[in-house]
Amino acid sequence: xxxxxxxxxxxxxxxxxxxxxxxxxxxxxxxxxxxxxxxxxxxxxxxxxxxxxxxxxxxxxxxxxxxxxxxxxxxxxxxxxxxxxxxxxxxxxxxxxxxxxxxxxxxxxxxxxxxxxxxxxxxxxxxxxxxxxxxxxxxxxxxxxxxxxxxx
Numbered sequence: 523x524x525x526x527x528x529x530x531x532x533x534x535x536x537x538x539x540x541x542x543x544x545x546x547x548x549x550x551x552x553x554x555x556x557x558x559x560x561x562x563x564x565x566x567x568x569x570x571x572x573x574x575x576x577x578x579x580x581x582x583x584x585x586x587x588x589x590x591x592x593x594x595x596x597x598x599x600x601x602x603x604x605x606x607x608x609x610x611x612x613x614x615x616x617x618x619x620x621x622x623x624x625x626x627x628x629x630x631x632x633x634x635x636x637x638x639x640x641x642x643x644x645x646x647x648x649x650x651x652x653x654x655x656x657x658x659x660x661x662x663x664x665x666x667x668x669x670x671x672x673x674x
Contacts, residue, residue, distance in 0.1 A: 527597060527598065527599050527600045528557060528558055528598075528599045528600070529599070529600045529601075529602055530576075530591060530599055530600070530601045530602070531601075531602050531603075532601065532602065532603040532608070532643065532668060534623070534638075534640075534641030534642065534643055534668065535641065535642060535668075537586075537589065537668065538589045538591060538601070538668050539554075539557060539599075540553035540554060540556070540557045541553060541554065541578060541586060541589050542586065543586055543587060543589070543668070543669070544585050544586060544587075545585065545586050546584055546585060546586075547569070547578075547580045547584045547585070547586065548584075550569070550578055550580075550586050551569065554571050554576065558598075559571040559572045559576060559598075559599075562574070567579050567580050567581070567582075572594060572598055572599065573594060574592075575591065575592045575593070575594040575598070575599075576589075576590070576591055576592075576599075577589070577590040577591075577592075578590075587669055588668075588669040589668045589669070590665050591665065592652075592664055592665045593609045593652055593654045593655070593662070593664075594654075597654070597655070603616070603619060603620065603623075604619060604623060606619060607655075608663070609652075609654065609655055609662060610655055610656075611662070612660045612661060612662060613631075613633070613645075613648040613660075613661045613662050613663050614631060614661075616645065616662075616663060617629070617631050617636065617645060617663075620638050620641070620643055620645065621638065623638075623641065624638040624639065624640045624641050624643075625640060626638070626639050626640045633647075633648040633661075634646075634647065634648075635647070641668075642668065642669055643668055644668075644669070645663045645665075646663065646664055646665045647663065647664035647665065648661045648662065648663055648664070649661060649662075649664065650662070652664045
C-alpha cells in the first residue's frame with residue numbers, strides 16, 4: 523500500500539501548506555523541513571524546495587510574501603484548493619473553481635496568467651506538458667502562486 527502524499531492546502535491570503543505569508547524566512551525553512559522538504563537552494567530573496575517545485579520569496583524584511591507551487595515529475599506532494607487536487611483538474615476547471623471562490627464578479631480565462639484579486643492567487647502558464655497526472659493529455663496550469671501585498 524502506497525503512503526499518502528503530504529498535502530499542501532492553498533488558503534488565500536494566509537499561505538500554502540505549512541508556509542504562512544508574513545512569516546520569517548527562517549520559520550518557513552523550518553516548517554518546510556519538518557514537512558519533509560528541506561531547503562535545496564537559495565538565490566537572493568528566493569528559496570527553492572523539492573527540486574524547485576516549491577518556491578518562496580521574502581521581502582527586504584525577510585518576511586514571506588510569495589509562494590509558488592508546481593507539479594513535480596515524481597509526485598512528492600499534493601496541492602489542494604477547496605479539497606480539490608489542483609493538478610488533477612484541467613486548466614478551465616481549476617480556473618472556474620478559483621473564480622467562484624474569489625467573489626469579485628466575472629473572470630475571463632487567460633492561458634498565460636491570471637490573478638484573482640480578492641484572493642491574490644495567480645495561475646500561470648497553461649499547457650498539456652504540465653499534465654503529469656493525466657499523461658500530458660489535458661491542458662493544466664504550470665504553477666499556482668499565492669502572495670500578499672501586505673508583506674512586500
